[in-house]
Amino acid sequence: MEPLKTHQGLVYPLNRSNIDTDQIIPKQFLKRIERSGFGQFLFYHWRFDDEGNLRPDFSLNNPKYQGASILVAGENFGCGSSREHAPWAVQDFGFKIVIAPSYADIFKNNCVKNGILPIQVSDEQVQYIIRKAESEEYQLTVDLENQVVYDNEGFKVSFDIVPYPKVMLLNGWDEIGVTLTYEDKIAEYELSK
Amino acid sequence: MHTPKNIIQKIWEKHVVHQEEGKPDLLYIDLHLVHEVTSPQAFEGLRMNGRKVRRPDLTYATMDHNVPTRQRLVINDPISKKQIDTLQENCQEFGVTLADIHHPDNGIVHVIGPELGLTQPGKTIVCGDSHTSTHGAFGSLAFGIGTSEVEHVLATQTLWQAPPKTLNVKVNGKLGTGVTAKDLILAIIGKFGVQFGTGYVMEYTGEAIRSLSMEERMTVCNMSIEAGARAGLITPDETTFEYLRGRRHVPQGEAFEEAVAEWKALATDEGASYDRVVEIEAAEVEPQVTWGTNPGMCIPITANVPNPDETEKPSEKDEIKRALEYMGLEAGQPISSVKIDHVFIGSCTNSRLSDLRSAAEVVRGKKVSPTVTAIVVPGSFSVKLAAEKEGLDKVFTDAGFEWREAGCSMCLAMNDDIVPPGERCASTSNRNFEGRQGNGARTHLVSPEMAAAAAVAGHFVDVRQVSAAQEVR
Incomplete structure (x- = not known):
C-alpha cells in the first residue's frame, strides 16, 4: 500500500445521499478474481446507457472533471454490500480521497485498507465544496498529518480521524504483517480458551 | 462489584486478544464463513506473501452467489x-x-451456518458479506467484512476493531395477525432511517422479539445492515437452545447443557446501559411494501406513495423525486394499485422453511396471475428437501410458481435470475437499490406472505384481508 501524506487534486462533486455500493460497482463486475481493473466499471449504470454509450448528462462524464482525484458526495456514502470491489473501483478510476458528511462503516474500513482516505466533514462544508466544484475547476489540498483540507482561496477545514487508520495510511503499512508480530498473543489467547 | 454489562460488551470482552494505547482492540474471530465472490483476492494475497490459513478448522466455505x-x-x-x-x-x-455445489450441505452462507449449528451464541462470526448480521439472531456478534479483512482473518484469525457503540432497539407489545418479522424490520428502518445504526451494534429486545421463532429472528437481524449497523443481535433464550440442540456442530449431550449454561450468562445484566435506545410499538406495525430505492423507503400496504412536494428537507425532496422516477411511480398513488411482473421468494432474508410454509399457505389452491412470473428459491439444499418432503414444492408449482434450486439468485442477480429493465418485482430479499435485481429493474421488498398474495393478485394486496377471506371460507 502506498503511503498517503498529502495530496492535491481536482474535485469531482456527486451531490447524492445514500450512494450504495451496488451503484459504485454493479454486481455483474464482481465475478473477476483479480484485484485490479475495476475503475472502468465505476458507477457503471450512471455513466453508461444500456448500449454501453457514455451518458452525457451524468456529471462524471463531463470532460471538466477528467483527472479528478477527490470524490465528494452526500451522506451515508458506500452503504449496502460489503464488496471491497467498490473502493477498488474508486481507486482504480483515480480517486485517492473521498469527502462526505458520513459513511457506511464497512465501506469506510475498506477504503483505509486500500490507502484511500475517507474524510468526514459537516454537511455544510460538503455542500460548500460541491457548489465550488460544480461551478469551477476546483482544487483541494489534503494534509493527513495535520488533518486539514484547504484550497488556495482561504477555505480551510480540519477533520477528525482516529489514530490507527491515520498511522496505517501515513505509512502505507501491510496490516497483516503488523498483526503477525502479535503471534504470541494470539497463540496465548487460543490456549486460554 | 462489577459494572453491569450488556450482551454486546460481554461478547466483546471475551474476545479481546490484546489492547494497547492508540490502537483498536485485537479481536479474536471464532468462525469465518467464506464464499466465492469476496474471497479470491484474499487467497491470492496469502499466496503472494507465502502465508497460510491460520485456523482452517474455524473456517467454512460455501458457494452461493453465482x-x-x-x-x-x-x-x-x-x-x-x-x-x-x-x-x-x-x-x-x-x-x-467447502460445501461445494455438489455437497448436500450447500446453500446460502447465512442459511447453512445456523442449519449446521456452526452459528452459536457468544461467538464472533465474520464473513465477506454484509448480511452476516443474520447470525446475530443466536446472540453471536456477527458482522460483514471486506476482502482485505477476509485475508486478515484467514492469516491471523483476528481483526483490529474499535469497540462499537451499543444501541437497544426495543420492540414493545405484540405483532398483529398477518404481520411478520420482515414487516417489523422494514418498519424499524422506515421509522429510524437507513443510517441510524451506523457505528453501532444493535440489540433487539422486547416482548415482540422474544416471541419470534429463530427463523423470524434471523430475518430481523439480517437487515440490521440496512439500518447501517454492521451487527444486530438477540439475547439467546430457550427458543435459541431448542433450535440448536442436536445440530451437527454444537456440543452434544452433557456438553450441550454446559454450553447452555454459558450462553445464558451472556444476557444483558440488570442495570446495564446502552449508548442509545429507540423504541417501537409492535401493534402499530402493518404489512410493509418498499416504494423507493433504499429499504428505508417503505410504507404500510394501506398507504400511498409519498409526494416529494410534501417533504420539508430539500435534499430529501430530490431523493424522493429521483426514486419515484426510477421506480416509475406517481406521487400519492396507493401502493396497493401497483401492478407487478415478477415475484421472487428467496434470499438470506426469507428463504427458510417457515418462510416457504407461510407463502405456500397463501397460494395453496390458487393461481399466479397470468401477467406474473413467480419463482421460489429455497435458501439451502436442505431447506429444499424439507420443503419437498412436506409437499410445498407441489403447492407452489400447482399455483404456477417455478420451484428452483438453492442459492442467492434474484436477490442480487449474479446468476441467470435477472429482472429485465423496467419490470417490477415483489421480492422477499433485502435491498431495493437501483439495478439490484438487474439493470433498470424495480424492486419492492415485502414479506413472503405479501409476495405470495401479490403473485396471485398481480398487484400488492393486504395479506391480512386475503387470510381473513380464507378463514371465512
Whole structure:
C-alpha cells in the first residue's frame, strides 16, 4: 500500500445521499478474481446507457472533471454490500480521497485498507465544496498529518480521524504483517480458551 | 462489584486478544464463513506473501452467489464458472472445508451456518458479506467484512476493531395477525432511517422479539445492515437452545447443557446501559411494501406513495423525486394499485422453511396471475428437501410458481435470475437499490406472505384481508 501524506487534486462533486455500493460497482463486475481493473466499471449504470454509450448528462462524464482525484458526495456514502470491489473501483478510476458528511462503516474500513482516505466533514462544508466544484475547476489540498483540507482561496477545514487508520495510511503499512508480530498473543489467547 | 454489562460488551470482552494505547482492540474471530465472490483476492494475497490459513478448522466455505437455480451444475457464464472453480482450488490448497455445489450441505452462507449449528451464541462470526448480521439472531456478534479483512482473518484469525457503540432497539407489545418479522424490520428502518445504526451494534429486545421463532429472528437481524449497523443481535433464550440442540456442530449431550449454561450468562445484566435506545410499538406495525430505492423507503400496504412536494428537507425532496422516477411511480398513488411482473421468494432474508410454509399457505389452491412470473428459491439444499418432503414444492408449482434450486439468485442477480429493465418485482430479499435485481429493474421488498398474495393478485394486496377471506371460507 502506498503511503498517503498529502495530496492535491481536482474535485469531482456527486451531490447524492445514500450512494450504495451496488451503484459504485454493479454486481455483474464482481465475478473477476483479480484485484485490479475495476475503475472502468465505476458507477457503471450512471455513466453508461444500456448500449454501453457514455451518458452525457451524468456529471462524471463531463470532460471538466477528467483527472479528478477527490470524490465528494452526500451522506451515508458506500452503504449496502460489503464488496471491497467498490473502493477498488474508486481507486482504480483515480480517486485517492473521498469527502462526505458520513459513511457506511464497512465501506469506510475498506477504503483505509486500500490507502484511500475517507474524510468526514459537516454537511455544510460538503455542500460548500460541491457548489465550488460544480461551478469551477476546483482544487483541494489534503494534509493527513495535520488533518486539514484547504484550497488556495482561504477555505480551510480540519477533520477528525482516529489514530490507527491515520498511522496505517501515513505509512502505507501491510496490516497483516503488523498483526503477525502479535503471534504470541494470539497463540496465548487460543490456549486460554 | 462489577459494572453491569450488556450482551454486546460481554461478547466483546471475551474476545479481546490484546489492547494497547492508540490502537483498536485485537479481536479474536471464532468462525469465518467464506464464499466465492469476496474471497479470491484474499487467497491470492496469502499466496503472494507465502502465508497460510491460520485456523482452517474455524473456517467454512460455501458457494452461493453465482450458483444457477435451474440446473445447478450447468454454469453458462464462464466468469461465474471461473469464480466457483477458484474457490474450489483455494479451499483445497489451504485446507478449508467447502460445501461445494455438489455437497448436500450447500446453500446460502447465512442459511447453512445456523442449519449446521456452526452459528452459536457468544461467538464472533465474520464473513465477506454484509448480511452476516443474520447470525446475530443466536446472540453471536456477527458482522460483514471486506476482502482485505477476509485475508486478515484467514492469516491471523483476528481483526483490529474499535469497540462499537451499543444501541437497544426495543420492540414493545405484540405483532398483529398477518404481520411478520420482515414487516417489523422494514418498519424499524422506515421509522429510524437507513443510517441510524451506523457505528453501532444493535440489540433487539422486547416482548415482540422474544416471541419470534429463530427463523423470524434471523430475518430481523439480517437487515440490521440496512439500518447501517454492521451487527444486530438477540439475547439467546430457550427458543435459541431448542433450535440448536442436536445440530451437527454444537456440543452434544452433557456438553450441550454446559454450553447452555454459558450462553445464558451472556444476557444483558440488570442495570446495564446502552449508548442509545429507540423504541417501537409492535401493534402499530402493518404489512410493509418498499416504494423507493433504499429499504428505508417503505410504507404500510394501506398507504400511498409519498409526494416529494410534501417533504420539508430539500435534499430529501430530490431523493424522493429521483426514486419515484426510477421506480416509475406517481406521487400519492396507493401502493396497493401497483401492478407487478415478477415475484421472487428467496434470499438470506426469507428463504427458510417457515418462510416457504407461510407463502405456500397463501397460494395453496390458487393461481399466479397470468401477467406474473413467480419463482421460489429455497435458501439451502436442505431447506429444499424439507420443503419437498412436506409437499410445498407441489403447492407452489400447482399455483404456477417455478420451484428452483438453492442459492442467492434474484436477490442480487449474479446468476441467470435477472429482472429485465423496467419490470417490477415483489421480492422477499433485502435491498431495493437501483439495478439490484438487474439493470433498470424495480424492486419492492415485502414479506413472503405479501409476495405470495401479490403473485396471485398481480398487484400488492393486504395479506391480512386475503387470510381473513380464507378463514371465512
